[in-house]
Amino acid sequence: MSAPTLLRLARPRVINPLRSYLVRGYATELKPNLSYTKPTHPDSTASSHTPTQHIITDQSQYLLNTYVRPPILIKQGKGLILTDTLNRNYLDFTAGIAVTALGHSDEGINQIINQQSSKLSHASNIYWNEHAGELAKSLVENTKKFGGLGFTSGGNSSNDEAQAKVFFSNSGTEANEGALKFARAHGKATGGENKTGIVCFTNAFHGRSMGALSVTPNPKYQSPFAPLIPNVKVGKYNETSQKAVNELIDENTCGVILEPIQGEGGVEQGDIEFLKLVAKRAREVGAVLIYDEIQCGLFRSGTMWAHSSFPVEAHPDIITMAKPLSNGFPIGAIMVRSSVAETITPGMHGTTFGGQPLATAIGVHVLSRLSDPSFLSNLKETSEYLGDKMKRLPELFPSLIQEKLRGRGLIRGIGFKDTTKPSELVRLARERGVLLLTAGSDAVRFVPALTVSKEQIDQAMGVIESCLSIIVDGEKA
Numbered sequence: 001m002s003a004p005t006l007l008r009l010a011r012p013r014v015i016n017p018l019r020s021y022l023v024r025g026y027a028t029e030l031k032p033n034l035s036y037t038k039p040t041h042p043d044s045t046a047s048s049h050t051p052t053q054h055i056i057t058d059q060s061q062y063l064l065n066t067y068v069r070p071p072i073l074i075k076q077g078k079g080l081i082l083t084d085t086l087n088r089n090y091l092d093f094t095a096g097i098a099v100t101a102l103g104h105s106d107e108g109i110n111q112i113i114n115q116q117s118s119k120l121s122h123a124s125n126i127y128w129n130e131h132a133g134e135l136a137k138s139l140v141e142n143t144k145k146f147g148g149l150g151f152t153s154g155g156n157s158s159n160d161e162a163q164a165k166v167f168f169s170n171s172g173t174e175a176n177e178g179a180l181k182f183a184r185a186h187g188k189a190t191g192g193e194n195k196t197g198i199v200c201f202t203n204a205f206h207g208r209s210m211g212a213l214s215v216t217p218n219p220k221y222q223s224p225f226a227p228l229i230p231n232v233k234v235g236k237y238n239e240t241s242q243k244a245v246n247e248l249i250d251e252n253t254c255g256v257i258l259e260p261i262q263g264e265g266g267v268e269q270g271d272i273e274f275l276k277l278v279a280k281r282a283r284e285v286g287a288v289l290i291y292d293e294i295q296c297g298l299f300r301s302g303t304m305w306a307h308s309s310f311p312v313e314a315h316p317d318i319i320t321m322a323k324p325l326s327n328g329f330p331i332g333a334i335m336v337r338s339s340v341a342e343t344i345t346p347g348m349h350g351t352t353f354g355g356q357p358l359a360t361a362i363g364v365h366v367l368s369r370l371s372d373p374s375f376l377s378n379l380k381e382t383s384e385y386l387g388d389k390m391k392r393l394p395e396l397f398p399s400l401i402q403e404k405l406r407g408r409g410l411i412r413g414i415g416f417k418d419t420t421k422p423s424e425l426v427r428l429a430r431e432r433g434v435l436l437l438t439a440g441s442d443a444v445r446f447v448p449a450l451t452v453s454k455e456q457i458d459q460a461m462g463v464i465e466s467c468l469s470i471i472v473d474g475e476k477a
């Protein structure tokens with residue numbers, strides 16, 4: 001044995017924290033935040049809280065059993081904080097599934113609700129009201145300003161100078177249902193009775209009504225309700241083979257629907273080459289291109305529409321939106337180019353509640369706040385901050401987290417190498433006071449209110465790092 005080796009063996013064993021860290025399978029220089037390893041909000045405390053469980057047991061007898069829910073009962077919210085019946089505060093990184101862009105119980109929105117509901121909530125679409133047209137105008141004018149639907153940012157239109165138009169619904173599903181109907185009507189008007197085919201893509205989520213479900217190719221959602229609507233083809237999302245796209249979208253296709261950033265499907269972004277190819281082929285065969293921006297739209301991706309910054313040749317003919325438009329008050333909308341609008345005539349489509357003055361007055365207020373330059377510069381700063389913090393995760397937990405981070409703006413995701421782990425992270429984080437969502441089969445999604453602060457991002461990411469450390473340690477045990 002050489003002298004240096006003997007010397008090393010004789011030395012007392014000093015544990016180098018960095019080295020022990022390496023041995024445990026973490027990356028080199030970085031250390032995870034371990035401040036939140038102890039559960040502060042255990043589900044078990046809620047499960048053993050008799051008054052809460054009485055309410056849940058009672059309600060379960062009457063509510064249809066369609067959701068799997070943890071045993072907590074949320075009683076109020078403010079900003080990004082939700083409070084349960086045990087007065088425990090949760091930091092909400094779900095925003096009611098990408099809905100409450102301005103946070104919970106916002107003062108400005110409360111005022112609009114109070115004023116408008118004491119004036120007029122509902123009068124039906126038999127008459128005009130003050131706010132539906134006001135919101136439609138704001139959506140169109142902001143789209144011209146920020147880009148989208150064929151308008152380049154600043155107001156130039158690619159191919160039809162005439163006015164874009166809006167139809168209001170009550171939810172995202174209903175917006176997509178209407179958009180599919182408009183595609184069919186446009187197809188028949190321009191290409192004859194056989195132009196009825198619809199194309200959607202793998203991992204899409206467009207809703208649960210018969211039409212929207214038919215373009216949501218997930219067996220879990222579709223199988224119990226088959227047969228679905230006919231003439232639907234499913235293409236591969238981000239497939240860039242010209243041949244495959246040409247075969248998929250043919251002369252009988254009337255509409256193509258896709259999410260420019262898939263939300264439920266796993267926070268996957270559409271590649272610009274794929275979107276350009278699909279848009280080009282749709283135009284070639286005279287099919288209407290529908291972008292479902294229900295989750296990624298209205299500034300969540302950092303721009304008004306996820307496609308706002310794309311070249312106009314990748315813009316759609318119809319945009320559907322919903323979730324944040326009235327910050328949680330039910331609303332949806334379909335915005336169409338004039339070429340589509342021309343084929344829709346009175347009586348073809350309608351709704352009792354859609355476009356009612358209360359929902360649309362709130363929408364006007366929400367859109368004016370979201371499009372405010374200082375709001376947008378703050379959003380840019382916080383979303384970059386979140387993006388930087390997220391970069392630590394694959395480095396810290398290479399055995400657990402996929403290298404490629406997903407999403408942009410404040411629709412972000414981390415992919416897991418093991419598909420059992422996303423729901424484990426969601427549970428562990430909830431038990432430490434942070435609410436997260438899974439997405440697709442292998443991801444966790446971050447969709448906080450667009451008002452999230454850097455401190456709140458620090459807290460959420462601290463909890464996430466602590467929880468991922470627990471998962472890594474559990475794997476090693």
Ligand SMILES: Cc1ncc(COP(=O)(O)O)c(C=O)c1O
Nearest residue numbers: 171172173205206207263294295
């Ligand atoms: C992209 C997308 N489209 C459609 C829907 C359906 O919207 P809603 O639940 O409002 O009917 C959702 C809901 O999560 C969605 O994320």
